[in-house]
Amino acid sequence: MTPTVVLVITGIIGLYMAWNIGANDVANAMGTSVGSGALTLKQAIVVAGLLEFCGAVLVGAYVTDTVRKGIVDPVIFASDPNTLIYGMMGALASAALWLNLSSYFGWPVSTTHSIVGAVSGFGILIGGFSAIKWWTMFKIVSSWVVSPVVGGLTGYIVYQVIRKTVIAKDDPGAAARKQFFLWTGLLMFVVSLVTLFKGLKNLKLKLSSLQALALSSGLGVLGMIIGKVLAPRTKWGKDGGEGGLKAMESTFTSLQVVTAATVAFAHGANDVANAVGPMAAVIGTVRSGAVAQKVDVPIWILLLGGAGIVVGLATYGYKVMATIGQKITEITPSRGFAAEFGAAITILLGSKLGLPLSTTHTLVGSVLGVGFARGFRALNMKVVRSIAFSWILTIPAAAGVCIVFFYIFRFIGIVAV
Amino acid sequence: MAWLPNLFAKSPFTPLIAHQRKAQECAEAVPALMAAALAEDYANVAILAKRTSTLEFEADALKTKVRDGLPKGIFMPVSRGDLLGVLEAQDEIADCAEDIGVLLTMRQMEAVPDEVATLITELVEASVRVVQKTTSVVERLDGLVKSSFSGPQVEKLLGLINLVDREEHAADKVQDQLAKAFFRHEDTFKPAAIVIWMKIFRKIGNLANNAERVTRRIRLFLAE
Numbered sequence: 337m338t339p340t341v342v343l344v345i346t347g348i349i350g351l352y353m354a355w356n357i358g359a360n361d362v363a364n365a366m367g368t369s370v371g372s373g374a375l376t377l378k379q380a381i382v383v384a385g386l387l388e389f390c391g392a393v394l395v396g397a398y399v400t401d402t403v404r405k406g407i408v409d410p411v412i413f414a415s416d417p418n419t420l421i422y423g424m425m426g427a428l429a430s431a432a433l434w435l436n437l438s439s440y441f442g443w444p445v446s447t448t449h450s451i452v453g454a455v456s457g458f459g460i461l462i463g464g465f466s467a468i469k470w471w472t473m474f475k476i477v478s479s480w481v482v483s484p485v486v487g488g489l490t491g492y493i494v495y496q497v498i499r500k501t502v503i504a505k506d507d508p509g510a511a512a513r514k515q516f517f518l519w520t521g522l523l524m525f526v527v528s529l530v531t532l533f534k535g536l537k538n539l540k541l542k543l544s545s546l547q548a549l550a551l552s553s554g555l556g557v558l559g560m561i562i563g564k565v566l567a568p569r570t571k572w573g574k575d576g577g578e579g580g581l582k583a584m585e586s587t588f589t590s591l592q593v594v595t596a597a598t599v600a601f602a603h604g605a606n607d608v609a610n611a612v613g614p615m616a617a618v619i620g621t622v623r624s625g626a627v628a629q630k631v632d633v634p635i636w637i638l639l640l641g642g643a644g645i646v647v648g649l650a651t652y653g654y655k656v657m658a659t660i661g662q663k664i665t666e667i668t669p670s671r672g673f674a675a676e677f678g679a680a681i682t683i684l685l686g687s688k689l690g691l692p693l694s695t696t697h698t699l700v701g702s703v704l705g706v707g708f709a710r711g712f713r714a715l716n717m718k719v720v721r722s723i724a725f726s727w728i729l730t731i732p733a734a735a736g737v738c739i740v741f742f743y744i745f746r747f748i749g750i751v752a753v
Numbered sequence: 754m755a756w757l758p759n760l761f762a763k764s765p766f767t768p769l770i771a772h773q774r775k776a777q778e779c780a781e782a783v784p785a786l787m788a789a790a791l792a793e794d795y796a797n798v799a800i801l802a803k804r805t806s807t808l809e810f811e812a813d814a815l816k817t818k819v820r821d822g823l824p825k826g827i828f829m830p831v832s833r834g835d836l837l838g839v840l841e842a843q844d845e846i847a848d849c850a851e852d853i854g855v856l857l858t859m860r861q862m863e864a865v866p867d868e869v870a871t872l873i874t875e876l877v878e879a880s881v882r883v884v885q886k887t888t889s890v891v892e893r894l895d896g897l898v899k900s901s902f903s904g905p906q907v908e909k910l911l912g913l914i915n916l917v918d919r920e921e922h923a924a925d926k927v928q929d930q931l932a933k934a935f936f937r938h939e940d941t942f943k944p945a946a947i948v949i950w951m952k953i954f955r956k957i958g959n960l961a962n963n964a965e966r967v968t969r970r971i972r973l974f975l976a977e
Contacts, residue, residue: 659758
């Protein structure tokens with residue numbers, strides 16, 4: 337295979353992977369909003385498309401670095417760069433296939449776990465166990481356990497606060513209206529803080545912690561002002577019954593939309609790496625003819641990944657969300673907001689720390705967190721069990737399939753470099 | 754992302770409320786049943802007793818539906834055990850009603866003195882009232898969950914539960930008067946009749962007791 341052929345095939349597989357990410361995970365961000373009626377299906381697609389793309393391009397570089405060279409020490413491929421190329425291609429193909437399969441069966445499989453499993457798999461094949469950067473692996477695996485817990489805690493706390501300060505009042509509608517600006521301010525502050533902390537690599541924006549804090553506080557105040565101005569006006573009176581709760585929910589609708597947008601942004605940031613990381617490794621190696629240690633992730637690759645995600649969600653994700661919207665009536669805007677707030681913050685933080693989290697599992701965690709605060713009628717813990725199951729199954733499965741693909745690609749290609 | 758809907762289980766409160774309504778129907782069949790018995794219209798008693806049995810059977814079907822919707826892995830804002838406790842107490846209401854019908858068909862009862870008959874009717878009405886008030890408590894569970902067990906709904910519900918307590922206490926008093934009146938006329942009753950009537954009085958009283966049990970267990974939900 338000539339270098340060009342390799343690049344083209346890699347590009348195609350990479351786009352297929354990105355498409356899968358968009359198709360499957362979009363409901364992570366938008367599912368609860370469509371379920372609660374805060375957004376129509378079309379609106380959800382537009383919002384998701386826009387924000388997934390921005391997240392991928394603005395923040396996606398951090399996690400991409402980890403997936404590209406943080407898991408496996410590139411040194412082991414120095415003697416034969418082709419193995420890196422075929423391996424990464426295999427990783428993309430196997431993860432995408434696994435994802436496609438599991439979405440068909442409705443399993444809560446993690447995109448991220450698939451790629452990490454696949455990459456580690458062929459890393460061990462080539463370089464033995466010492467090829468894996470175990471400290472990084474440890475950090476990654478810990479984040480898989482920690483992220484649902486953090487999401488859950490945040491979701492729990494946010495909903496408990498809403499419960500005590502708004503729902504418990506005689507007139508929840510009025511209470512929600514009065515506190516609206518506090519929530520917008522907080523949302524703005526936390527999102528800015530996490531986004532700006534460590535700066536924005538691709539915009540070459542470097543910020544110290546103090547600067548990030550200051551800028552975020554300023555944006556937080558801006559958020560409060562916007563909230564004060566835009567606070568929804570409703571005419572419901574105080575009746576301690578259905579009317580008050582309905583008014584409160586409609587107030588939270590806009591908040592839920594904003595947090596859903598944030599989750600979409602965070603998801604784009606975190607998950608684009610699953611497609612782009614291996615692509616960048618291949619492209620870098622083909623271009624330079626050797627295994628590169630320090631190469632920045634070029635922005636056009638992120639744009640490509642982002643575009644793939646958007647196409648995925650617009651074509652297939654659309655259909656998935658349509659069925660979800662019909663089936664979930666449990667989620668009201670107040671619950672949705674709390675759950676998504678928890679998920680958004682956790683995922684964004686993970687992205688900034690370069691940790692490839694499972695956005696799926698984080699959302700499950702935050703939904704459970706709200707459930708613990710008595711937010712939902714009934715939740716099915718069996719899903720939690722199937723997640724634990726998929727943790728055990730996904731990594732060896734993805735690793736195994738990747739190794740198969742690796743041998744296939746090596747068999748087909750003689751030399752690419 | 755098809756797993757997202759699977760994360761949410763069906764509300765167990767809906768079938769629970771349906772079951773309580775059916776249990777109330779069973780209890781509400783007792784006044785007609787008792788009136789027929791006191792009028793010594795035994796053909797009618799047999800028919801009405803059979804009908805009550807059928808209603809209790811329907812209640813059992815609804816009870817199964819609730820249980821089917823409570824798999825081990827379910828996570829609710831109330832504990833599974835507490836919820837099943839409420840269901841159990843509701844079930845006893847339906848059972849008591851059926852048992853009253855069965856007891857009245859066991860032997861042809863002789864005429865009952867007016868004083869006793871009046872108090873029997875009063876006890877039946879008082880017990881049915883307790884059951885009806887309990888149903889209104891159970892019906893509010895869904896709204897309670899919507900407000901996440903907070904807010905003015907909780908106070909209102911506690912008020913209703915206290916009302917049920919008072920009504921049950923009033924029914925207890927009537928049961929007491931009935932027993933005293935019955936023993937004032939004890940010589941007019943055959944021994945076999947005394948045995949059956951005692952069992953029947955107990956069952957009528959239990960209609961109210963079990964209804965109060967239901968609300969007592971619902972109080973557990975509200976403890977924070």
